[in-house]
Amino acid sequence: ETGVTQTPRHLVMGMTNKKSLKCEQHLGHNAMYWYKQSAKKPLELMFVYNFKEQTENNSVPSRFSPECPNSSHLFLHLHTLQPEDSALYLCASSQETRDSRHEQYFGPGTRLTVT
């Protein structure tokens, strides 16, 4: 148990659906991250939030929309996804982003399947 929870753990959605992934951290951290992990590919950083402000958008398509209402919660809103968006979506948190001196704590991930 890393102190980072993600819901749902599994999600199957059609290409016209709208859904949201939720992440919550109980570690008192100030930075939160979304990653995408596809089969046979390195982990891809999608978004970074530091003290609720988005500091990184790694050229992610607009069909993925992040939201960070406070330092403990992070959402990823999904709409009109494509089958190639099927992947494991991982949330992580760290104390803050300055100098990357801190390790990241990961949630268990949401396995997303787009049909």
Added chain:
Amino acid sequence: SQQGEEDPQALSIQEGENATMNCSYKTSINNLQWYRQNSGRGLVHLILIRSNEREKHSGRLRVTLDTSKKSSSLLITASRAADTASYFCATANQGGKLIFGQGTELSVKP
């Protein structure tokens, strides 16, 4: 762009043996981190080594860093079946960005 590249991509050993995984990277770094992932689960942080450190130990783990060769190695001694997992190196620059390699799949047979 991909920064860390692990070698080998897959490693199969017997319980009790040592496992060595290597990571190479391209640009200058602030620190290098190793993570472990059990199948379909989140990553777990194992160890962080800063750019001015050469070696670090944590239990059965030993990490080395050679910044002149832009490479790092992770050694797991006296491996156990429970060590079966994927192991990733991640390089960190300023600004909170970790760049992960593709990982090494380690299988430890009892």
